[in-house]
Amino acid sequence: MYKFIAFALIIIASNSQAQVRWQNVDSLYGPLPPSVHVYCTHDSIDGKPNIAYYVSAELKDKTLDFTAQIGYGKRFTPSQYFETEGKPLLVVNCTFFEFVHNSNLNLVINNGQLLAYNNAAIAGRGKDTFTYRHAFASAIGITKKRKADVAWLYTDSSKPTPYALQVALPPVKDSSAKFVYPTTGLRKWKMQTAVGGGPVLLQNGTIAITNNEELKFANKTGLTDKHPRTCMGYTKDGKLIIMCLQGRFPNIAEGVNLTQEAELLKNLGCTEALNLDGGGSSCLLVNGKPTIQVSDKEGQRPVPAVFMIKVK
Numbered sequence: 001m002y003k004f005i006a007f008a009l010i011i012i013a014s015n016s017q018a019q020v021r022w023q024n025v026d027s028l029y030g031p032l033p034p035s036v037h038v039y040c041t042h043d044s045i046d047g048k049p050n051i052a053y054y055v056s057a058e059l060k061d062k063t064l065d066f067t068a069q070i071g072y073g074k075r076f077t078p079s080q081y082f083e084t085e086g087k088p089l090l091v092v093n094c095t096f097f098e099f100v101h102n103s104n105l106n107l108v109i110n111n112g113q114l115l116a117y118n119n120a121a122i123a124g125r126g127k128d129t130f131t132y133r134h135a136f137a138s139a140i141g142i143t144k145k146r147k148a149d150v151a152w153l154y155t156d157s158s159k160p161t162p163y164a165l166q167v168a169l170p171p172v173k174d175s176s177a178k179f180v181y182p183t184t185g186l187r188k189w190k191m192q193t194a195v196g197g198g199p200v201l202l203q204n205g206t207i208a209i210t211n212n213e214e215l216k217f218a219n220k221t222g223l224t225d226k227h228p229r230t231c232m233g234y235t236k237d238g239k240l241i242i243m244c245l246q247g248r249f250p251n252i253a254e255g256v257n258l259t260q261e262a263e264l265l266k267n268l269g270c271t272e273a274l275n276l277d278g279g280g281s282s283c284l285l286v287n288g289k290p291t292i293q294v295s296d297k298e299g300q301r302p303v304p305a306v307f308m309i310k311v312k
Helices: 002-014 078-084 220-224 258-267
Strands: 036-041 052-058 064-070 090-093 108-110 113-116 132-134 137-142 148-154 163-165 172-174 193-197 200-203 229-235 239-245 270-276 284-286 305-311
Touching: 052 064, 052 284, 064 108, 064 113, 064 193, 078 090, 078 284, 078 305, 090 229, 090 239, 137 229, 137 270, 148 200, 148 229, 148 270, 193 229, 193 270, 193 305, 200 229, 200 258, 220 258, 229 258, 239 258, 239 284, 258 270
Parallel strands: none
Antiparallel strands: 036 052, 052 239, 064 305, 090 284, 090 305, 108 113, 108 193, 132 172, 137 148, 137 193, 148 163, 200 270, 229 239, 229 270
C-alpha cells in the first residue's frame, strides 16, 4: 500500500513540473476587449522560482487586428513600437535577428505581404568553414479567415509567397551559400499575418521540439538551459496564446528550458506552438504596460520586428 502511494506521488510530481496556477490580472492591464484576457503565475517550476504571463485572444473576434511590423533596417524597443504603431493592445518580440545589419532571420508577413525572409544558410565552422546547412524555419501565421497554423517554410525574395511543409525535414548540407528548394510537394502558405522563430514546440497537441531539424540552438545547453522565453501557440477552440517568461533573475525568476515552455503551452490546451526569440529580447506589453521584467540591465532590447494586436 505504501509503495503504491509513493509511486502515485512520484507520478503526480513528474506530471506537475509545468502545472502552474494562473491568475487573471485583467484589471491591471485594462481596458481590454471581452475576448482578450491576461494571466500571470508566480508558481515555481521544477522547484525553481518562476514568473510568467500570457495573453489569450479570440481569433474570430473581428474587432481585433492581428498584425506585425518590422524596423526596415533599424531596431526599436517594444515601447517605441507601441508609440509609433498607434498604441496597440499588445506588443511582443518575435523573430531572431543579427546585430550588424539589424536584419530579421525569420519570416514576417503583414497584410499578406512578405516583409522579412528566413535565413536560408547557416555557415559551417572549423573544418566545415566552406559548408552550409539549409533548414526549413518555422513560423506561426493567421489567415484572412482567422485560422492559425504553424508550419516549416521556404522563402525566396523572388517569390511573393512562402512555401510550407507541415512536417519538419532534416537540413540539407552542401557548399553553396544559396540553396533553392524544389517547390514540388510544398504548398503556398497564404497568411495575412505571420512571424517566425523556432523551434516548434508542439505538434497535434504533443510535445515535439524540432531543434534538430531547425538548427536554432547549436548545443544541448541551448535546449536545456533556463532562459527568458517568448512563445506563441493556438488552441483547438480558436484562442491565440502569447506567452513571456521572465528569467536570469536568481532566486526570483530563473526562466525555463524548451521542454518546460512546451509543457506550459500544452497545459493551456495549445494544439501547435513555437518558440520565438528569447533571452534579453523577451518583452510583452499590454496597453503599453510591461508584464515580465526584461533581463537586460539597459532595459528593453531594441528588436527589428514585433507581433501586435490592435483594436479596430
